[in-house]
């Protein structure tokens with residue numbers, strides 16, 4: 001579902017406010033940024049219908065009404081995770097359907113200095129693997145198990161790619177795998193199990 005320009009603009013300004021809070025340690029500098037952001041918020045709220053934004057997110061997530069703290073365009077605590085779909089080709093050339101997002105994480109997502117917090121790494125992989133688990137025609141499923149391996153720091157302030165795909169399906173169970181790469185180097189890997197609740201899967205006679 002698309003998000004209005006006003007809602008997305010307000011989300012972006014709120015992200016800027018969050019960023020100011022973690023970036024500015026001097027109250028005078030913080031106050032200056034707060035005044036600017038407040039003025040922008042007020043100006044947009046004067047007439048939401050005329051608000052325009054550059055490069056709007058085009059949510060392609062399989063979750064129709066995405067309000068999650070992982071990828072919603074109207075939830076400012078979410079990383080700006082615009083999930084897309086592709087079939088791996090060329091270099092990989094295995095024809096596997098994949099969900100992926102290219103994302104830049106600013107300072108509010110920091111764990112160790114200069115690196116993305118491990119919980120945020122897990123959040124993004126959970127969301128992208130969850131999206132991939134809902135490839136067309138498959139019923140809703142929940143994360144049952146998620147195992148992370150942190151191979152290297154995931155950098156802040158530069159584009160990283162979060163990818164996920166189905167490795168195999170057994171009845172109600174979907175085994176998933178994915179990773180985060182920075183400049184083509186894997187920084188974190190995830191393996192997980194998604195399960196459809198019994199009532200959402202096939203009729204009783206064909207349950208697995």
Ligand SMILES: CCCCCCCCCC(=O)SCCNC(=O)CCNC(=O)[C@H](O)C(C)(C)COP(=O)(O)OP(=O)(O)OC[C@H]1O[C@@H](n2cnc3c(N)ncnc32)[C@H](O)[C@@H]1OP(=O)(O)O
Pocket residue numbers: 063064065066067068126127130142143144145172173193195196197198208
């Ligand atoms: C509108 C936008 C929406 C956006 C949604 C975004 C979602 C983002 C991701 C999430 O946050 S999901 C939320 C976090 N996860 C949960 O809340 C799930 C909590 N768990 C459950 O609700 C239930 O455990 C679940 C529905 C997943 C499964 O319940 P069941 O009672 O149907 O499972 P059951 O224990 O019977 O296990 C099913 C099968 O898997 C097997 N199994 C369980 N754990 C396993 C494991 N770890 N490895 C291998 N097999 C396993 C289990 O043995 C069994 O095998 P059999 O069918 O052969 O008997």
